[in-house]
Amino acid sequence: MSHLEIPRLPSVRDVNISGKKVFMRIDVNVPIDPETGDILDDRRIKIHSMFIKKMLEDYQPALVLASHQGRPGDDDFTTMEKHAELLSKYTGRDIRYVPDIIGPRALEEINNLKPGEALLLDNLRLLSEEVIEAPPERQALTIMAKRLSAVFNIYVNDAFATAHRSQPSIVGLPLLMPSCMGPLFEQEIAAVRRVFNSAESPRIYVLGGSKVRELLRVIENLMRNKLADRILTTGLLAQLFLAAKGVNIGTENMKILEEKGLLPLVPRARYILLRGAPIETPVDLRVEVNGDVRNTYIGGITGVAKDIGENTMQIYSDLIRDARIIVMRGPAGVIEDERFREGTLRILDAVYSSNAFTLIAGGHLASMVDESKLTSRIHVSTGGNALLLFLSGEELPALKALELSAKMFLGW
Missing domain, CATH: 3.40.50.1260 (Phosphoglycerate kinase, N-terminal domain)
Incomplete structure (x- = not known):
């Protein structure tokens, strides 16, 4: 059984639980x-x-x-x-x-x-x-x-x-x-079915967070099954793909990728790009330099990248507003720090104002969702890791x- 073949599963309407x-x-x-x-x-x-x-x-x-x-x-x-x-x-x-x-x-x-x-x-x-x-x-x-x-x-x-x-x-x-x-559980399965069975497009995936290896598997599965029209990358995943493109992301950020054991994944990310994956990477990043926050364009980065930049926020938001299906996994920045929450909030604002069916894949990202702006077309999953594995085809x-x-x- 692959994720594209979700079996028919019984619900509480199919068994008699009354008084049981x-x-x-x-x-x-x-x-x-x-x-x-x-x-x-x-x-x-x-x-x-x-x-x-x-x-x-x-x-x-x-x-x-x-x-x-x-x-x-x-x-x-x-x-x-x-x-x-x-x-x-x-x-x-x-x-x-x-x-x-x-x-x-x-x-x-x-x-x-x-x-x-x-x-x-x-x-x-x-x-x-x-x-x-x-x-x-x-x-x-x-x-x-x-x-x-x-x-x-x-x-x-x-x-x-x-x-x-x-x-x-x-x-x-x-x-x-x-x-x-x-x-x-039934609601979660229905949301996943809608994402994978929908013929609507554009289908946009916004991927970030700390689980870079797992996200690469997700991307490989999306490519294999032709499920994504655009994949917007943020965070460490975006830095990995920028490095795979040969972009200079600065010595500090390369060191972070090395410390997290992610540098060996650069050839894999490059191969994904060469196969034509519809990967979008940031054009600018919000970085921290000696305690100060700066917006820096790709190619001239100094300091530690902690969020997507202003122009990237606008580009990603425009793409999201035109989408018909959206899947989001992971925040765009280091949301534990108030100074690096804007990228995530701007992307979520674009989701709220779009007409797309949206699946938000739990985890830290769920804590940033404004519940007062949720509608029936936005499903916030409780299953971050389960959904991540599901997306990767397991x-x-x-x-x-x-x-x-x-x-x-x-x-x-």
Whole structure:
């Protein structure tokens, strides 16, 4: 299955979840303050809450929610207690936190849960099995999957952001019970389908951020399948392509590419250009020199590049306004610094004023979106990394598991 062949996947309308005991995998993995343990950005929790509330109202399931938070050993690895508090706040329902996953306490709480009620299990990655990646058939044999599947009627995956993972809660459980995608997952798939199946053009991709290797794979896949009319590059990706063109980007920026291990990618970027990829690179950059911010044209760069320049902002904005399909991944500059946010904001303003269907691929870029300017034609994905892999042509394990489950239990 390639990304161009998204399988038919069951939704909550295809399985009977009314009044049933339902395990729903969500993704409320959020930034955590390492000093206080406080949640710094609860956007994901708000989004999931909207869909959780609707599911409880429409179907009255006995709903058990589960997510991971961080990785063992990291500063953001913590319990789900505060997540449950926010889910309760935003749904207006009592989402009870259970400090257990597959132990006696959790199983008792699950068995006693009544239709229309909901609870949140503890951080799934407290279980070592959930940290290991393996094929669905192997994950279905884990203690975690077996024990949970014994107390549920239906599995719902509403965590598209984890679709690139092959862990028990994502690919093991669907092989043990009737399964479907949740409403948020379905919305994500619909947005991706619209982007890839649309015959409309121009189709413009705006690519930036720190994951340069992954973005090169995305570009190669877009070329292979003739999916992009223009690819507007920003950030380190833009600097890599400028270097591949033989443009002098300054010793400081070349040193940064070297320190990040990106210089060996220059020949690959050059080959992409020689094959005729519709790559656009900045004509000017916003740089920092000894604490001062300057706008500098390509070819005469001194200082560290931290945003696209004024003229590039205008050129990119004009192209975006004429687009019919837009996909954005990554900010245009170092948005942690207020002085280098303008490029990202100007590009987003062009998106708001265009008539294009736009898919914004989560991550740091999502934090810059003005929600008051969003319309039905702009989809902000919760799945940055999953969507990035999807764009690069990789199979997403979660989709495969749901497809297998549909064949096993629904006869599809």
